[in-house]
Amino acid sequence: MNFDLTQEQEMIRRTIREFADEEVAPGAIERDRTKEFPVEIFRQLADMGMMGLPFEEKYGGAGADTISFAIVTEELSRACASTGITYSAHISLGGAPLNLFGTEEQKEKYLTPICTGESFGAFGLTEPNAGSDAGGTQTTAKTEGDDFVINGGKVFITNASYAKNLALTAITGEQDGKKEISAIIVPTDAEGFKVIDNYEKMGLNASNTTELVMENVRVPQENLLGKRGNGFRQFLVTLDGGRIGIGAMAVGIAQAAFDRALRYSKERKQFGKSLSEFQVNQFKLADMALKIELARNMVYKAAWLKDQGRPFSKEAAMCKLYASEIAMEVADEAIQLHGGYGYMKEYEVERYMRDAKLLEIGEGTSEVQHMVIARHIGV
Numbered sequence: 001m002n003f004d005l006t007q008e009q010e011m012i013r014r015t016i017r018e019f020a021d022e023e024v025a026p027g028a029i030e031r032d033r034t035k036e037f038p039v040e041i042f043r044q045l046a047d048m049g050m051m052g053l054p055f056e057e058k059y060g061g062a063g064a065d066t067i068s069f070a071i072v073t074e075e076l077s078r079a080c081a082s083t084g085i086t087y088s089a090h091i092s093l094g095g096a097p098l099n100l101f102g103t104e105e106q107k108e109k110y111l112t113p114i115c116t117g118e119s120f121g122a123f124g125l126t127e128p129n130a131g132s133d134a135g136g137t138q139t140t141a142k143t144e145g146d147d148f149v150i151n152g153g154k155v156f157i158t159n160a161s162y163a164k165n166l167a168l169t170a171i172t173g174e175q176d177g178k179k180e181i182s183a184i185i186v187p188t189d190a191e192g193f194k195v196i197d198n199y200e201k202m203g204l205n206a207s208n209t210t211e212l213v214m215e216n217v218r219v220p221q222e223n224l225l226g227k228r229g230n231g232f233r234q235f236l237v238t239l240d241g242g243r244i245g246i247g248a249m250a251v252g253i254a255q256a257a258f259d260r261a262l263r264y265s266k267e268r269k270q271f272g273k274s275l276s277e278f279q280v281n282q283f284k285l286a287d288m289a290l291k292i293e294l295a296r297n298m299v300y301k302a303a304w305l306k307d308q309g310r311p312f313s314k315e316a317a318m319c320k321l322y323a324s325e326i327a328m329e330v331a332d333e334a335i336q337l338h339g340g341y342g343y344m345k346e347y348e349v350e351r352y353m354r355d356a357k358l359l360e361i362g363e364g365t366s367e368v369q370h371m372v373i374a375r376h377i378g379v
């Protein structure tokens with residue numbers, strides 16, 4: 001067993017950490033306030049070759065592994081979780097299904113612009129009446145000649161305003177009396193396709209979360225992604241990988257909250273002593289560090305299993321569940337250690353808590369992760 005990062009992973013960590021500290025962190029409070037999408041940061045990430053990090057070089061990717069993806073997501077989220085979720089969804093929800101299930105032609109056409117950063121990656125699964133029960137999809141794609149004609153709607157879709165194409169699920173027919181759900185690649189500028197960007201969110205304010213409306217959107221049948229009727233299964237596989245991204249985001253936010261809490265507790269004096277001299281606060285900080293260490297190990301383990309081509313679904317659910325819950329706990333404790341100042345935006349810790357909450361909800365709620373784990377342990 002070897003817990004050391006490889007030279008390449010170390011180099012990626014050094015590069016992205018420096019970038020996160022110098023370019024991403026400084027504007028995070030302002031972007032949280034203005035809700036401005038970090039376009040310039042992503043232009044720079046594209047120049048650094050990060051936008052297609054785990055995909056093959058022939059599509060413009062960098063051919064790196066999942067651990068490297070987790071490291072980049074963690075470091076970006078430590079500086080600004082809105083940037084982190086944009087990146088994580090771009091790679092693991094936007095690029096990954098194309099990479100896993102696309103034909104050679106589809107990859108060249110749709111994955112390449114994602115890798116170069118020309119287009120953002122996005123993924124349309126959730127609907128108003130199909131969230132945790134994603135199989136409850138009501139969007140339909142009827143076959144008409146050589147085309148699919150799509151009608152329906154999606155909610156809470158990350159990055160769609162900045163995506164040129166995205167894969168979404170729709171009912172394409174019936175199989176043995178059950179809905180046949182397929183994945184279809186849809187250009188976002190197709191006639192009848194509307195992207196609405198007007199959610200008022202609790203956090204992750206600089207990330208793009210959208211509603212999609214499809215009214216008689218016509219796409220050629222060659223835009224089917226993977227096998228007809230396999231859409232639901234494909235999206236479950238995609239979500240397994242996405243959960244590593246959410247776990248990594250959670251570790252990044254928790255690390256940021258811990259770093260702030262440690263620094264502040266050494267600086268702030270009450271009763272003639274720094275807060276860190278009180279044993280109760282030392283224990284709080286020790287618990288925070290312990291939780292982050294365990295969460296990071298679990299994220300890396302899930303990523304490592306994926307890189308080995310081994311089953312990782314249970315570990316991805318475990319890392320997502322544990323890391324997202326400790327991110328909330330650590331952010332909450334960081335606010336507590338800051339006292340009244342923690343309640344003020346300037347100290348950043350309140351943003352960490354607002355941003356972290358999404359991680360217990362997106363890509364399968366904590367309850368859904370428990371269901372996945374229960375299934376794997378034979379309950």
Ligand SMILES: Cc1cc2nc3c(=O)[nH]c(=O)nc-3n(C[C@H](O)[C@H](O)[C@H](O)COP(=O)(O)OP(=O)(O)OC[C@H]3O[C@@H](n4cnc5c(N)ncnc54)[C@H](O)[C@@H]3O)c2cc1C
Binds near residue numbers: 124156204363365
């Ligand atoms: C900011 C943001 C970004 C997102 N990005 C995307 C995206 O890019 N693409 C995409 O497709 N989706 C995206 N989502 C959607 C997200 O994945 C869903 O919100 C999530 O899966 C939960 O679905 P729901 O909101 O319909 O909640 P529901 O499924 O209605 O759940 C409500 C509550 O009921 C619980 N519950 C549901 N079923 C059960 C059960 N069987 N047993 C016990 N408890 C249960 C849930 O755990 C939850 O606590 C995003 C959401 C947000 C908020």
